[in-house]
Amino acid sequence: MKPCLDIRRLSAVLPNGQRVLRSVSLSVQPGEVRALVGESGAGKTMIGKAVLGVLPKSVRIVEGEMLIEGDDLGRLDAKARRTLIGARTALIPQDPLTALNPSRRIGAQMTDRLVRILGWSGERADKRIRQLLDEVQIRDPERVLKSYPHELSGGMRQRVLIAAAFAAEPRLIVADEPTTALDVTVQKQILRLIAQLQRDHGTAILFVTHDLGVVAKISQKVSVLYAGKMVEEAETAQLFAAPQHPYTQALIAATPRYTDPYTSLKPVDESVLAGLKAEIAAADKDWRPGHG
Amino acid sequence: MAEPLFSVRGLKVALPDMTRKPLVGRAPLAEILKGLDFDLPKGSVTGIVGESGSGKSTLGRALVRLLEPSAGAIAFEGRDIGHLSEGELRPLRRDLQMIFQDPMSSLNPRHTIFNIIAAPLRQNGLGDRLKERVAEALHRVGLPQTFASRYRHELSGGQRQRVGIARALALSPKFVLADEIVSGLDVSTQAQILTLLEKLAAEMGLTVAFISHDLSVIRRLCQQVIVMREGRIVEASATDALFDNPKEAYTRDLLAAIPLPEIDADWLKPKAPA
Numbered sequence: 308m309k310p311c312l313d314i315r316r317l318s319a320v321l322p323n324g325q326r327v328l329r330s331v332s333l334s335v336q337p338g339e340v341r342a343l344v345g346e347s348g349a350g351k352t353m354i355g356k357a358v359l360g361v362l363p364k365s366v367r368i369v370e371g372e373m374l375i376e377g378d379d380l381g382r383l384d385a386k387a388r389r390t391l392i393g394a395r396t397a398l399i400p401q402d403p404l405t406a407l408n409p410s411r412r413i414g415a416q417m418t419d420r421l422v423r424i425l426g427w428s429g430e431r432a433d434k435r436i437r438q439l440l441d442e443v444q445i446r447d448p449e450r451v452l453k454s455y456p457h458e459l460s461g462g463m464r465q466r467v468l469i470a471a472a473f474a475a476e477p478r479l480i481v482a483d484e485p486t487t488a489l490d491v492t493v494q495k496q497i498l499r500l501i502a503q504l505q506r507d508h509g510t511a512i513l514f515v516t517h518d519l520g521v522v523a524k525i526s527q528k529v530s531v532l533y534a535g536k537m538v539e540e541a542e543t544a545q546l547f548a549a550p551q552h553p554y555t556q557a558l559i560a561a562t563p564r565y566t567d568p569y570t571s572l573k574p575v576d577e578s579v580l581a582g583l584k585a586e587i588a589a590a591d592k593d594w595r596p597g598h599g
Numbered sequence: 600m601a602e603p604l605f606s607v608r609g610l611k612v613a614l615p616d617m618t619r620k621p622l623v624g625r626a627p628l629a630e631i632l633k634g635l636d637f638d639l640p641k642g643s644v645t646g647i648v649g650e651s652g653s654g655k656s657t658l659g660r661a662l663v664r665l666l667e668p669s670a671g672a673i674a675f676e677g678r679d680i681g682h683l684s685e686g687e688l689r690p691l692r693r694d695l696q697m698i699f700q701d702p703m704s705s706l707n708p709r710h711t712i713f714n715i716i717a718a719p720l721r722q723n724g725l726g727d728r729l730k731e732r733v734a735e736a737l738h739r740v741g742l743p744q745t746f747a748s749r750y751r752h753e754l755s756g757g758q759r760q761r762v763g764i765a766r767a768l769a770l771s772p773k774f775v776l777a778d779e780i781v782s783g784l785d786v787s788t789q790a791q792i793l794t795l796l797e798k799l800a801a802e803m804g805l806t807v808a809f810i811s812h813d814l815s816v817i818r819r820l821c822q823q824v825i826v827m828r829e830g831r832i833v834e835a836s837a838t839d840a841l842f843d844n845p846k847e848a849y850t851r852d853l854l855a856a857i858p859l860p861e862i863d864a865d866w867l868k869p870k871a872p873a
Contacts, residue, residue, distance in 0.1 A: 346785035347756075461651075490650035490812065491856040498858070502867045517785065520858030524866050544862050561790040562860045563815035565842060572819050574794055575787035 309377045310334040311479050311511040312358060317371030318596065319353065319362070319535075326591060327353055327366060329536040335479065335528075338509045340502075342526035342543065344516055346558075350535035351515045355481040358513065360392045369596040376478060393424045397472040399501070401484040403464035407456040414452030417471045425475055439470035442507070443500055462493040466500065473504050480505075483515045498525055519562045523547055531555050533583055536590075553579045603638035604774060604806040605662060609671035610635040612654075612661050631657045633830040634671065639774075644800055644807040646817035646838070648853070649827035655810045658827070659776045662808060663695040664688055675774075693723040696772040700779040702759035706751040712737075713747040716766045723770055736765040740795060757788035761795070768799060775800075778810045793820060814857060818842055826850050
């Protein structure tokens with residue numbers, strides 16, 4: 308089976324030549340949730356943006372390939388690339404308030420993508436959106452569709468964006484820290500919804516998060532990143548049962564667990580980070596685009 | 600149990616509700632804290648947990664008297680400080696210190712770390728032996744002395760939060776309010792900062808109110824816990840009792856909603872109808 312997303316040896320640099328992605332390879336199979344976990348600066352959001360074709364101008368991809376369902380994005384011109392990305396992918400963003408236009412009603416914003424990008428009729432888009440609002444368990448769609456973003460709670464806004472993301476049946480959804488801004492009880496509801504819709508629609512998800520707890524609950528596979536480098540990848544169950552890389556082990560041990568207050572929350576040993584940095588520096592020294 | 604440093608009775612706080620402010624005139628008041636009773640025993644760390652809007656930060660700000668209560672008493676060392684004037688509070692300020700959530704916005708970008716830590720010392724009449732005191736403060740939080748001449752942008756997130764702690768503790772306060780002090784940090788840094796605070800609180804015999812949305816962190820750090828919701832205390836008890844035997848359904852829901860870093864296939868399954 309062709310992977311839904313296939314990233315091969317992707318490297319990106321800033322204008323000053325600093326590498327922000329270091330020969331990252333990962334694939335997401337159809338219908339699978341792949342978590343991308345790392346601390347700030349790990350490059351996890353960068354990878355999501357690269358997939359969606361919305362990297363900041365200052366970041367330049369210098370090597371590697373990205374394939375969506377076997378189609379190499381690098382071989383398409385800009386317009387064809389945008390069309391393909393628009394048709395097959397969607398985003399669930401971190402902060403629903405900044406992702407929504409404050410001065411337009413929810414209903415209009417939800418149908419935008421369907422009508423303007425995919426060319427659906429207004430009626431068809433409207434019907435589809437109501438169907439999805441039902442799937443994300445919004446019981447009063449009339450009120451929500453007429454609301455402005457500030458009139459909804461954080462959890463409601465995130466439900467709306469999840470519905471919008473699934474509406475056009477994308478093959479792949481990039482979920483970029485979709486529950487980080489939410490309270491724990493709301494987070495659980497939202498994770499439950501994402502898992503439910505993901506299963507029902509058979510959508511693949513690239514789930515970007517910094518929270519190993521969320522990784523454990525939502526994903527089947529996981530990639531651990533540090534400073535733009537893939538540190539470890541594994542089946543999620545395997546990663547928690549027997550983490551291989553010292554950095555992964557340290558991250559898991561540093562994550563607080565109320566069930567285990569005194570063995571969790573272990574500060575990461577400096578030597579682990581020093582080892583990683585040395586590894587990266589050595590790789591960078593010999594690296595030339597195309598020969599990494 | 601040790602005698603209380605803080606003894607709070609019937610505490611209410613009302614703040615202007617800007618969402619209901621008329622075009623002209625004052626915003627009506629909304630009651631944020633609706634009558635709280637609790638003690639903070641001397642030398643203990645108390646966790647205050649709740650979801651957004653529960654009033655946990657408002658409670659913290661009332662304790663250090665950045666807010667004035669609308670009703671009730673806040674007794675600090677037996678004296679009600681709830682309605683003291685700014686002038687009357689002045690000598691108490693050095694005993695009531697804060698560590699902030701975001702060290703980036705709570706450190707002045709134009710001051711050196713030395714001046715940031717020195718400022719409260721000067722203001723509280725401890726301007727003599729400044730160099731020595733700042734050096735001690737830096738040492739206490741594990742920062743090298745060379746950091747004194749640096750600026751906040753030259754520091755990592757964890758180092759900045761160490762400066763925030765150094766500044767709060769430089770005055771040897773009796774009480775420290777720590778409001779979500781690790782929620783902006785990566786897990787690896789978070790563990791360092793929390794173990795540092797844990798160690799310093801024990802060494803210096805500090806009384807700490809540790810506000811957090813993260814019950815896992817609270818279990819490790821705190822001797823007792825106050826669970827808040829919508830301006831009221833849902834449940835307050837010793838930490839182990841609260842975690843091992845939560846009495847309120849809301850506390851149990853909060854605990855069940857925490858995604859622990861371990862595999863649990865049932866966690867995302869819809870709740871069975873009760």
